[in-house]
C-alpha cells in the first residue's frame with residue numbers, strides 16, 4: 001500500500017459555473033482509520049450535479065453540507081475494505097468519494113450484498129425516477145411519458161422504467177443530437193426533443209402530439225412550462241430535479257423559478273409534486289430489487305460514462321455540466 005493518496009479539493013470559489021481550474025488534485029498521507037472507522041480503497045465514485053449547489057452555496061434544505069474553498073469534494077463511492085471493523089476485501093458504498101482512500105465510519109458504510117449484478121450499478125440514480133413513477137406520478141398502461149433531462153443519470157433510467165411500468169410512448173429531452181439518437185436507439189425512447197433547438201413547447205408538440213400523461217421532470221424552466229401546457233386531463237407531474245436553475249451560471253444553484261399556467265393545471269386536474277427521497281424511505285429497497293431483476297433479465301441498461309483515472313477527476317464536474325456524459329458520470333480508479 002502507498003504511503004500517500006490523491007484527492008480532489010475545491011481550490012477556489014467559482015465565478016458562475018465551475019471550471020476545471022477551480023479544482024485541484026492534491027497528494028496527502030494515507031488516512032488512518034480512527035475508532036469505528038474503515039479504511040476503504042475507492043474503485044468508483046459518482047460525479048453529480050448537486051455538487052454545483054453545494055459549491056454555489058445556496059444549500060438551504062439540502063441534506064448535505066456546503067463546500068468551501070479548500071474542502072475535499074465528497075459524494076457516493078464504491079470501494080474495498082482495507083482495514084477496520086468490517087471484513088477486509090468486502091465492497092462497500094459510502095459518501096467519501098473524490099479521493100483514492102476514505103475513512104468513513106463503519107456505521108455509515110453499506111456492505112454490498114451482490115443484489116445488483118455489477119457493483120458500479122449501486123451508483124445508479126434510478127430510485128428517484130422509480131419513486132416518481134410509482135408514488136407521485138404513477139404510470140398507467142398506454143400513457144405518454146415525458147422525461148426531461150433524459151440523457152442524464154436519472155433520465156436514462158426514468159425512460160426505461162416508464163416503459164417497463166406500462167408506458168406506451170416515451171419522450172425525452174436532451175442537449176445534443178448524438179444523445180438524442182442514443183436515447184432512441186439504445187434506451188427505447190420513441191422521440192427526443194433537443195433543448196435549445198427552438199421553442200421547447202413547439203418541439204414537444206411534435207414529439208407528443210396527443211399530449212403527455214406523466215412527466216418526470218429533472219430540468220424545470222421552460223421545459224416544465226411546456227410540460228404543463230402539454231399535460232392531458234389528470235396528468236401527473238413529478239419534479240425530481242431542477243437542472244435549469246441548478247446549472248444556471250447566474251444563480252447559486254439552489255433555486256429554479258419556472259412559469260406554470262395554473263389555469264391549465266386546475267382545469268385539467270393536473271397534479272404537480274416534488275420528489276424528495278426522505279419522504280419515500282421504502283423506495284430505495286424496492287427499486288434495487290426490481291433494478292437487479294431487470295438487469296439480470298436484460299430488460300434494462302445502466303448507462304454510464306466512465307471518467308478514467310484520478311488525473312481526470314478535477315475536470316469531471318465541468319464535463320458533466322457541459323453535457324459530455326450519457327447516463328451517470330463515474331470516475332473509475
Ligand SMILES: NC(=O)c1ccc[n+]([C@@H]2O[C@H](COP(=O)([O-])OP(=O)(O)OC[C@H]3O[C@@H](n4cnc5c(N)ncnc54)[C@H](OP(=O)(O)O)[C@@H]3O)[C@@H](O)[C@H]2O)c1
Pocket residue numbers: 048049050125128149150151152153154155173174175176179195218219239240241242243244246247248275276277320321322323324325327328329
Ligand atoms: N429528487 C431526488 O431524489 C434526486 C435524485 C437524484 C438527482 N436529483 C436531481 O435530478 C437532476 C438530474 O440529476 P442527474 O444526476 O440525472 O443529472 P444529469 O442529467 O446527469 O446532469 C448533467 C446533465 O444536465 C444537462 N444540462 C446541463 N445544463 C443544463 C441546463 N442549463 N438545462 C438543462 N439541462 C442541462 C446536460 O445533459 P444534456 O446535454 O442531455 O441536456 C448534462 O449532461 C438534478 O437536478 C439532481 O440534483 C434528484
